[in-house]
Amino acid sequence: MDIPQGMTDKDSQKFDDTLLDQALVYPDWFKLGLGDLNDDISDARAAGKFGIIVYFGQARCAYCEKFFIGLTDSTIEHYLREHFDVIPVDIWGIEEFIDTDGNSYTERELALRYKTNFTPSLVFYDRNGKPVYRLRGYYPPYQFRAVLHYVAEGYYRTEKFRDYLQRAEPGLFFTSGELIERDFFISPPYDLERKNQVSDKALAVIFEQASCHACELLHTGPLSQDEILREIANMDVVQLNLFADTEVITPGGKLTTAKQWGKDLELFYTPSIILFSPAGNEIMRVDSVVQFYRLWGVLDYVNKRVYDDGIDYQSWRLQQRETIE
Numbered sequence: 018m019d020i021p022q023g024m025t026d027k028d029s030q031k032f033d034d035t036l037l038d039q040a041l042v043y044p045d046w047f048k049l050g051l052g053d054l055n056d057d058i059s060d061a062r063a064a065g066k067f068g069i070i071v072y073f074g075q076a077r078c079a080y081c082e083k084f085f086i087g088l089t090d091s092t093i094e095h096y097l098r099e100h101f102d103v104i105p106v107d108i109w110g111i112e113e114f115i116d117t118d119g120n121s122y123t124e125r126e127l128a129l130r131y132k133t134n135f136t137p138s139l140v141f142y143d144r145n146g147k148p149v150y151r152l153r154g155y156y157p158p159y160q161f162r163a164v165l166h167y168v169a170e171g172y173y174r175t176e177k178f179r180d181y182l183q184r185a186e187p188g189l190f191f192t193s194g195e196l197i198e199r200d201f202f203i204s205p206p207y208d209l210e211r212k213n214q215v216s217d218k219a220l221a222v223i224f225e226q227a228s229c230h231a232c233e234l235l236h237t238g239p240l241s242q243d244e245i246l247r248e249i250a251n252m253d254v255v256q257l258n259l260f261a262d263t264e265v266i267t268p269g270g271k272l273t274t275a276k277q278w279g280k281d282l283e284l285f286y287t288p289s290i291i292l293f294s295p296a297g298n299e300i301m302r303v304d305s306v307v308q309f310y311r312l313w314g315v316l317d318y319v320n321k322r323v324y325d326d327g328i329d330y331q332s333w334r335l336q337q338r339e340t341i342e
Contacts, residue, residue, distance in 0.1 A: 030157055030230065030231050030234055030306050031234050031238070031308075032079060032083060032308060033079065033308070034079045034080060034308035034309060034310045034311055035079065035310060036077040036078075036079070037077040037078070037079055037082060038077075039077075040076040040077055041074070041076055041077070041078070041081055041082055041085065043105050044085060044088055044103075046094075046098060046103075047072070047103045047104070047105050048060075048102045048103060048104055049104075049105070050104045050105075050106075050114060052112075052113065052114060052115065053114070053115040054069065054071070054104070054114060054115060054116055054117050054142065054146070055115065055117055055146055057069050057102060057104055058117070058142055058144060058145075058146050060102065061101065061102045061144065062144040064102075066099070066100055066101055066102060066144070067100045067101060067143060067144060067168065067169045068101060068141065068142045068143045068144045068146075068149075069101055069102045069103070069104055069141075069142050070097075070101045070102070070103045070104070070139050070140070070141055070142075071103075071104050071106055071127075071131075071139070071140045071142070072103050072104065072105045072106065072137060072138075072139055073106050073108050073127075073128050073131070073133040073136055073137065073138040073139070073140070074105065074106070074107065074108065074136045074137045074138075075107065075108055075109065075136045076107065078136045078137070079308075080135070080136060080137060080154070080155035080306065080311075081136055081137045081155075083155055083306075084137045084155050084161075087157075087158040087161060090158055090162075092162070093158060093161065093162050093165070096162070096165055096166075096169075097165055100165070100169040101141075101165075101169070106124045106127060106128065107124050108124065108125060108128035108133060108136060108331070109124070109125055109335070110123065110124030110125060111123050111124065111125065112124050114127055116130070117142065117146035117147070117148070128331065129329070129331060129332075131148075131151060132153070133153060133331070134153065134154075134301060134330050134331055135153055135154040135155070135303075135305060135311065136154075136155075137154070137155055138151065138152065138153045138154065139151070139152040141168045149168065149173055150164070150167075150168050150173055150178075152164055153304075153305065154303075154304070154305025154306065154307075155305055155306045156286065156305055156306060157231075157306065160182070160285075160286065163178075163181070163182055163185060164178065166185075167181050167182075177280075177283055178283070178285055179279075179280065179283060179284065179285035182285050194226075194227025194228055195227060196225050196226075196227060196232070196256060196258060197225070197232060197233065197236045199236065199240070199256070201246075201249055201250070201254050202254055202255065202256045203253060203254065203255050205263070206264065207255060207257070207263065207264070207265040207266065208266045209222070209255060209265060209266055209267060209268050209293075209297075210266050210267070210268060210269070210270045210297070211268040211269075211293065211294075211295065211296055211297025212268070212269065212270055212296070212297050213270070216253065216295045217295055218251060218252050218253050218295060219251075219252045219253070219292060219293060219294060219295060219300070219319050219320060219322075220252065220253045220254075220255070220268060220292070220293040220294075220295075220297070221249070221252050221253070221254045221255070221290055221291070221292050221293075221316075221319075222254075222255045222257060222290070222291045222292075222293070223254065223255070223256050223257070223288055223289070223290050224257050224258075224259040224275070224279050224284055224287060224288060224289045224290075224291070225256060225257070225258060225259065225287050225288045226258055226259050226260055226287045227258070229287050229288070231286075231287060231288060231306065232287055232288045235288050235307070238308065238309065239307065239308060239309045239312045239313070242309055242313075244309075244313055245309065245312060245313055245316065248313065248316035248317060248320055249316070251320050252316070252319075252320065257275035257278075257279075258275055258276075259275065259276065259279040259284060259287055259289070260275075260276055260279075261274070261275050261276055262274045262275070262276055263275040263276075265278060268293045268297030268298075268299075269297060282302075284304055286304050286305060286306075289302065289303065289304035290302065290303040290304070290307075290312075290315075291304075292315070292316075292319050294319075294322075294324070300319055300324055301315065301318075301319070301330055303315055314334065314337075315330070318330055318333055
């Protein structure tokens, strides 16, 4: 499939996330792996680069297509190619790779090892073969550009990406203003403790911020669809401002603020949805761009309590895929 050229950040956050009709083709400057990531890192090091990025994707993934479109931005492509080699991995693939721990994994096993619940996902390795950062899911180009600088320039050694992004792009964060109200949100006070309070429902905590275009798209898009609303009706749902000092008791029983809790969770993208079991254990999170089918799949997985059977989300998706095909 040919990749359209150019895309604004707002364009990057609204699209149909059904499976593509045609398989994607990797950018021609992606590097086919040598089978041993240590060898790939040696090549990158010899070329004077920071290291490598292992790209985990799927052939017909709409989010991956958006990521590839973002790579057509000349500033992103130039900086990325200057500092990294990109090694593609198909999360359903059976080709074998030796990771930097010396062990051999199929592509699928490597994807599971790095918990790549969503595609595209990226694992950044430094020139010594150490995985130093993971980006799970698709993010708008401006945030991906910031991640590249954050890793390549070594800021990850001294600060979290959320703090780096707030410092580098202060205009992106709004601490005051109204959030979008919905009748399914639980009202304060926010006592979300689950260890001693019995509940038969999963808990969804949605972190948002004011003046947030992506938050608006979540509400007018996926959260306006009947299928999603039926799943939401089976959950306790809380909305928090990621940058507010609203008091909250976490599912683990800790008294904190929404701002501090978000920081502890290392959230930087809004909206981010954290999903907890009835017992208060985090099951998974959606902290990247999300559209209807991805969100519906996650909520369905959580409400069916598939995780109780020891089946991770990616394995469950594979089961669904095989059933459909």
